Amino acid sequence: MTTSIEIVDLKKRFGEKWVTQGVNLSIPTGQMTVIIGRSGEGKSVLLKQIVGLIKPTSGNVFIDGVNITTLNYKGLEEIYRKCGYVFQFAALLDSLNVFENIGLTLLEHNVNYSEVLRVVREKLKLVNLGEDILYKSPSELSGGMKKRVGLARTLITNPSIILYDEPTTGLDPITARIIHELMFDMQKRLNITSVVISHDVEIFNYADNVALLNNGTIAFFGSAKTIWESTNPYIYQFIRGLSQGPIQNEIVHRSRREK
Numbered sequence: 001m002t003t004s005i006e007i008v009d010l011k012k013r014f015g016e017k018w019v020t021q022g023v024n025l026s027i028p029t030g031q032m033t034v035i036i037g038r039s040g041e042g043k044s045v046l047l048k049q050i051v052g053l054i055k056p057t058s059g060n061v062f063i064d065g066v067n068i069t070t071l072n073y074k075g076l077e078e079i080y081r082k083c084g085y086v087f088q089f090a091a092l093l094d095s096l097n098v099f100e101n102i103g104l105t106l107l108e109h110n111v112n113y114s115e116v117l118r119v120v121r122e123k124l125k126l127v128n129l130g131e132d133i134l135y136k137s138p139s140e141l142s143g144g145m146k147k148r149v150g151l152a153r154t155l156i157t158n159p160s161i162i163l164y165d166e167p168t169t170g171l172d173p174i175t176a177r178i179i180h181e182l183m184f185d186m187q188k189r190l191n192i193t194s195v196v197i198s199h200d201v202e203i204f205n206y207a208d209n210v211a212l213l214n215n216g217t218i219a220f221f222g223s224a225k226t227i228w229e230s231t232n233p234y235i236y237q238f239i240r241g242l243s244q245g246p247i248q249n250e251i252v253h254r255s256r257r258e259k
Contacts, residue, residue, distance in 0.1 A: 004027055004028065004029040004030075004063065004064060004160070004161055004193040005025075005026075005027035005050060005061065005062070005063055005161070005193070005195070006025075006026050006027075006060075006061070006062040007023050007024060007025040007026075007027075007050065007059070007060075007061055007062075008024060008059055008060045008061075008062070009022050009023070009024060009058070009059040009060070010022070010023040010024075010046070010049060010056050010058075010059035010060070010061065011023075011056060011057045011058045011059050011216075012042070012045060012049060012054065012056050012057050013057045018216055019042035019045045019046075019216060020042055020045065020046055020049065020056070020059075020216050020217075021215065021216030021217055022059070022216065022217050023046060023059070023213070023216070023217060023218055024217075024218060025211055025218050025221065027193065027195055027209075028193070028208070028209065029193050030187075030191050030192070030193055031187075031193065031194070031208035031209060032183070032184065032187050032194040032196060032206060032207045032208050032209070033193075033194070033195050033196070033207065033208065033209040033210075033211060034195075034196040034197075034198055034203050034204070034207040034209070034210050034211070034224070035047070035195065035196065035197050035198075035211045035212075035213055036198060036199070036201075036210060036211070036212050036213070036238060037212055037213035037214060037238070038214075038238070039199075041213045041214065041215075041216075042213065042216065043197045043213055044088075044165055044166075044197060046197075046213065047163050047165055047195065047197050049061060050163065050195065051068075051079070051080075051083050051085060051163055052068045052069075052071070052076045052079060052080075053085075055069065056069060063079055063082065063083070063161070064082070066079070081157055081159075082159055082160050082161055083159050083160075083161045083162070083163065084154035084155065084157065084159035084161070084162040084163070085154065085162075085163050085165070086147075086150055086151055086154050086162060086163070086164045086165065086167055087150065087165055088165045088166040088167075088169050090138075090146040090147055090149065090150035091150065092138040092146055092149060092150060092153075093138075094137065094138055094139065096137075096138075097134070097135045097136060097137055098124075098133050098134055098135065098136050098137075098138070098141070098149055099116075099117070099120055099134045099135060101138070101149060101153055102120045102123055102124070102149060102152045102153045102156060103116040103117075103119065103120045103156065104153070105156055105157060106119065106156065119156060120134070120152075120156075121134075123152040123153075123155045123156055124152055126152065126155060126186065127148040127149075127151050127152045127155075127182060127186075128148065128182065129145065129148055129149070129152065133145065133149075142175075143170055143171055143175065144171060144175035144178060144179065147167060147168075147171070147179050148179070148182065151182065151183075151186070155186070159192065160191075160192060160193060161192065161193045161194075161195070162186070162187075162192050162193070162194050162195070163194075163195045163196075163197075164183065164194065164195070164196040164197065164198075165197050166197055166198060166199065167179055167180075167183065167196065167198070168180065168198070168200050168203075169199075173202075176200060176202065177202065180200075180202060180203060180205070180206050181206070183196070183206065184206040201239060204224045204227050204228075205224075206224075207224040208223070208224055209221065209222070209223060209224060210222060210223075210224050210227050210235075212232075212234050212235055212238060214234050219232070219234040220232045220234055220235050227239075
């Protein structure tokens with residue numbers, strides 16, 4: 001099994017507060033790895049360090065064998081072309097319509113309008129949205145549609161790695177499931193390496209691997225298939241307060257993952 005992302009002894013301090021305190025994690029290529037943990041553990045800070053948006057205090061992050069912590073801005077631009085980042089609340093620009101939000105990167109590089117339109121339509125289809133929303137403003141979209149437009153924008157550069165920061169925050173359970181299924185479909189169809197920060201345990205139905213961040217380090221890494229049977233005390237503490245029956249039933253019926 002090859003590794004897309006290798007995190008080695010990653011540490012980050014803000015003032016006197018240490019957030020990551022020696023994270024070591026190997027993220028396999030072409031799989032979905034979800035990083036869980038309590039609020040305030042620094043999951044989003046870790047995600048931003050992985051892609052180079054935040055510089056670590058010490059330690060290294062390797063993407064496809066390249067140590068991104070040593071790169072200048074030009075070098076990071078090459079990495080950014082490989083990586084897509086889906087923000088927690090989609091982060092659409094209110095002053096732009098859907099077409100402009102999705103095609104912004106291409107438009108900024110003076111790509112021909114008709115070609116941008118073709119690519120935007122293609123990405124909208126991938127996230128199960130129609131052309132009827134092309135010229136709508138973000139304020140006219142539902143929460144779930146905004147999330148999908150955000151994903152379409154991420155796909156515009158054909159990334160091999162996508163990082164998701166709490167992709168289902170603020171969504172009702174039905175819409176959250178639609179987003180999870182879409183993420184899973186994208187990962188399998190396009191052979192994308194997905195790294196997901198989430199509090200939503202239903203993501204276990206779709207993920208290949210689970211990593212738990214606790215006190216600034218990875219306290220658990222293992223298969224999502226067996227997460228409910230794990231004897232790891234940190235995993236038990238994280239999930240013990242949940243109503244396990246319905247969720248476990250979902251996990252038993254994982255045929256969509258194993259076909």
